[in-house]
Amino acid sequence: MNNNQVLNERSLQLLKALVERYIQDGQPVGSRALSKDTELKLSPATIRNVMADLEDMGLIRSPHTSAGRVPTVSGYRLFIDSLLTVKPLNSEELKLLRKNLIAKDNVNDVIGMASRILSDVTRMAGVVTLPKRELVSLRHIEFLPLSNTRVLVIFVTNEQEVHNKILHTSKQFTPAQLQQAANYLNSVYSGLSLAAVRKAVLKELKDAQEQMNREMLDAVQMAKLALDPEKSDEDYVLSGETNLMGFSELSDMERLKELFDAFSQKRGVIHLLDQCLNAEGVQIFIGEESGYHAFEQCSLVTAPYSINEQVVGVLGVIGPTRMAYERVIPFVDVTAKLLGAALNPKT
Amino acid sequence: MNNNQVLNERSLQLLKALVERYIQDGQPVGSRALSKDTELKLSPATIRNVMADLEDMGLIRSPHTSAGRVPTVSGYRLFIDSLLTVKPLNSEELKLLRKNLIAKDNVNDVIGMASRILSDVTRMAGVVTLPKRELVSLRHIEFLPLSNTRVLVIFVTNEQEVHNKILHTSKQFTPAQLQQAANYLNSVYSGLSLAAVRKAVLKELKDAQEQMNREMLDAVQMAKLALDPEKSDEDYVLSGETNLMGFSELSDMERLKELFDAFSQKRGVIHLLDQCLNAEGVQIFIGEESGYHAFEQCSLVTAPYSINEQVVGVLGVIGPTRMAYERVIPFVDVTAKLLGAALNPKT
DNA sequence: GCTGGCACTCGATGGGGTAGAGTGCTAATA
DNA sequence: TATTAGCACTCTACCCCATCGAGTGCCAGC
Numbered sequence: 184m185n186n187n188q189v190l191n192e193r194s195l196q197l198l199k200a201l202v203e204r205y206i207q208d209g210q211p212v213g214s215r216a217l218s219k220d221t222e223l224k225l226s227p228a229t230i231r232n233v234m235a236d237l238e239d240m241g242l243i244r245s246p247h248t249s250a251g252r253v254p255t256v257s258g259y260r261l262f263i264d265s266l267l268t269v270k271p272l273n274s275e276e277l278k279l280l281r282k283n284l285i286a287k288d289n290v291n292d293v294i295g296m297a298s299r300i301l302s303d304v305t306r307m308a309g310v311v312t313l314p315k316r317e318l319v320s321l322r323h324i325e326f327l328p329l330s331n332t333r334v335l336v337i338f339v340t341n342e343q344e345v346h347n348k349i350l351h352t353s354k355q356f357t358p359a360q361l362q363q364a365a366n367y368l369n370s371v372y373s374g375l376s377l378a379a380v381r382k383a384v385l386k387e388l389k390d391a392q393e394q395m396n397r398e399m400l401d402a403v404q405m406a407k408l409a410l411d412p413e414k415s416d417e418d419y420v421l422s423g424e425t426n427l428m429g430f431s432e433l434s435d436m437e438r439l440k441e442l443f444d445a446f447s448q449k450r451g452v453i454h455l456l457d458q459c460l461n462a463e464g465v466q467i468f469i470g471e472e473s474g475y476h477a478f479e480q481c482s483l484v485t486a487p488y489s490i491n492e493q494v495v496g497v498l499g500v501i502g503p504t505r506m507a508y509e510r511v512i513p514f515v516d517v518t519a520k521l522l523g524a525a526l527n528p529k530t
Numbered sequence: 531m532n533n534n535q536v537l538n539e540r541s542l543q544l545l546k547a548l549v550e551r552y553i554q555d556g557q558p559v560g561s562r563a564l565s566k567d568t569e570l571k572l573s574p575a576t577i578r579n580v581m582a583d584l585e586d587m588g589l590i591r592s593p594h595t596s597a598g599r600v601p602t603v604s605g606y607r608l609f610i611d612s613l614l615t616v617k618p619l620n621s622e623e624l625k626l627l628r629k630n631l632i633a634k635d636n637v638n639d640v641i642g643m644a645s646r647i648l649s650d651v652t653r654m655a656g657v658v659t660l661p662k663r664e665l666v667s668l669r670h671i672e673f674l675p676l677s678n679t680r681v682l683v684i685f686v687t688n689e690q691e692v693h694n695k696i697l698h699t700s701k702q703f704t705p706a707q708l709q710q711a712a713n714y715l716n717s718v719y720s721g722l723s724l725a726a727v728r729k730a731v732l733k734e735l736k737d738a739q740e741q742m743n744r745e746m747l748d749a750v751q752m753a754k755l756a757l758d759p760e761k762s763d764e765d766y767v768l769s770g771e772t773n774l775m776g777f778s779e780l781s782d783m784e785r786l787k788e789l790f791d792a793f794s795q796k797r798g799v800i801h802l803l804d805q806c807l808n809a810e811g812v813q814i815f816i817g818e819e820s821g822y823h824a825f826e827q828c829s830l831v832t833a834p835y836s837i838n839e840q841v842v843g844v845l846g847v848i849g850p851t852r853m854a855y856e857r858v859i860p861f862v863d864v865t866a867k868l869l870g871a872a873l874n875p876k877t
Numbered sequence: 878g879c880t881g882g883c884a885c886t887c888g889a890t891g892g893g894g895t896a897g898a899g900t901g902c903t904a905a906t907a
Numbered sequence: 908t909a910t911t912a913g914c915a916c917t918c919t920a921c922c923c924c925a926t927c928g929a930g931t932g933c934c935a936g937c
Binding site: 225226227228229232248 | 881887
């Protein structure tokens with residue numbers, strides 16, 4: 184692949200046509216087909232020359248001598264970054280989104296619905312991360328005694344979601360003490376983000392002076408335990424994985440197993456999605472770009488979503504590299520925005 | 531298939547040998563192989579005659595003229611019900627179980643671990659239903675005000691598990707009122723099973739007379755809302771689905787998709803597992819016996835598990851019909867017992 | 878610089894031949 | 908009468924090979 188070639192307007196146009204054609208019917212595209220497809224009146228022979236150049240540049244390749252050409256990852260990348268003409272959502276998709284992506288009592292239901300819509304509409308796999316607890320703010324905290332040294336802590340966050348956890352305390356508390364501790368924490372920390380609360384808590388514990396009375400110290404100590412980040416904090420909801428079994432390019436059982444293993448282990452996928460948290464808008468991993476072998480034949484189109492202008496999660500679509508990006512990209516974009524809206528606490 | 535044949539000892543012995551052989555290496559079993567396998571000194575020709583009889587009885591069949599024989603569902607059934615010699619767990623498996631299947635704070639963790647062990651050891655898919663909430667007893671109930679008419683209800687069950695739900699009440703309650711309601715419910719219903727509580731609550735509401743004061747009535751009303759059974763109550767944890775992708779008999783993509791679709795829709799699987807709740811010990815569905823098309827190539831080996839002698843859930847293993855029943859059956863059995871033990875509240 | 882022509886390559890398809898596994902049937906045997 | 912050896916038969920799996928069609932690269936001519 185030597186890049187010292189000229190990429191003139193015509194070559195780009197042909198690359199665009201080739202990628203579009205290939206996305207449409209999945210067969211390697213030959214010069215004859217391309218010559219008919221474009222409005223440039225060029226003979227197959229000319230197009231062959233251009234294709235040879237594109238191949239030199241590593242943008243397309245031929246599976247074997249007498250097949251047509253197929254886009255490489257770089258080809259897709261160039262196509263998506265500079266050549267793609269996105270299609271706006273059709274009214275039906277929009278209607279579906281508006282109808283189903285609405286606020287519910289249970290955040291998980293909304294997330295699940297978003298994931299479901301993503302997979303149903305695109306007929307690929309949809310994925311939505313749960314909102315990062317760290318970034319949402321504390322609304323209310325409560326302690327319930329379970330047994331001697333076991334306390335159930337319950338906290339409600341501003342997305343109206345309830346979390347609970349069992350703490351093992353070093354000493355025994357009376358219900359009244361627990362009540363008092365909760366009251367204290369609510370009065371001091373309510374409204375702050377969980378991350379901020381934790382930070383404040385750690386600070387208080389560090390420079391705890393005598394000025395802080397016994398009860399408060401206990402309360403802060405318990406808050407620390409309660410807010411200890413958990414692995415379960417990082418999770419996502421996946422839908423329509425089975426749609427992926429329909430694609431011929433993923434029909435190799437080895438690969439498919441690897442992919443589904445990645446889905447159920449979650450770690451890799453989470454890592455991948457986390458990289459998209461800070462992206463402005465839609466971000467795309469094409470094939471091997473993700474760095475995960477299991478995703479080598481897949482593309483991932485993601486967009487972050489926000490609650491109160493604060494990015495708290497990511498959603499996306501997973502499918503074969505050969506996907507209708509011009510439809511998927513705007514769809515993922517809009518879904519992210521609407522999910523954010525649906526999760527925003529009605530003030 | 532005419533059943534008016536004699537099933538003598540020898541035929542059964544040959545059927546057993548055939549099934550075992552087929553389970554072992556997945557190839558149709560011929561008369562010659564069978565003649566070598568058994569200690570009955572019979573020539574292939576004799577065995578062929580017996581096999582023809584077994585085929586007449588619908589216990590085995592041949593994929594085509596010049597292939598060996600393969601067990602039918604009836605054949606497997608007879609094998610499992612009367613011919614199987616189960617193998618006790620080996621010490622390694624037992625050690626793994628005892629080491630990992632221990633009480634934890636979080637029931638879901640224990641369930642997840644059980645599912646994981648089932649799939650890891652058998653190298654097939656493991657499934658464990660969550661304990662039926664209905665059947666566990668109420669330990670503690672608590673109400674927290676969220677906003678005007680929205681109340682968060684939290685209840686802890688005897689398996690130390692915490693459930694929460696948001697109620698929409700018809701009128702507004704003060705924190706004190708909620709506290710009072712919870713106190714009342716705890717004093718009256720604590721220790722009863724959720725099903726019993728619901729029953730009692732409905733009865734109280736039905737013949738609510740003036741003798742019941744306003745507050746109590748409110749409390750009972752809210753308890754009714756809180757205990758309304760939800761669809762989410764019926765759920766299971768599945769592990770190692772991807773193991774199923776390795777089996778050649780399931781390698782048809784159509785079928786596989788159907789199977790995985792069934793897994794993610796959950797309804798059919800739950801229905802199937804529910805049928806095993808009342809079985810004494812291990813229950814097995816072989817292939818089409820399950821009644822679900824998606825499971826036609828699969829067998830399901832299940833056992834119910836109990837908390838406090840009360841059956842609350844089911845666990846099992848899903849794999850190809852051709853599985854090592856003699857190992858899977860005792861393993862599922864023991865796992866169910868140990869899971870029950872791990873879930874039993876330490877009193 | 879573009880095009881038509883042409884030889885070439887490669888995968889897919891399908892026919893034909895063969896080897897091997899296993900059967901069912903029959904006649905011989907214990 | 909139950910068992911066995913022998914034999915013809917059937918079916919699959921496999922390999923080989925010819926053919927076809929799509930598409931290419933290259934070259935000469937416009």
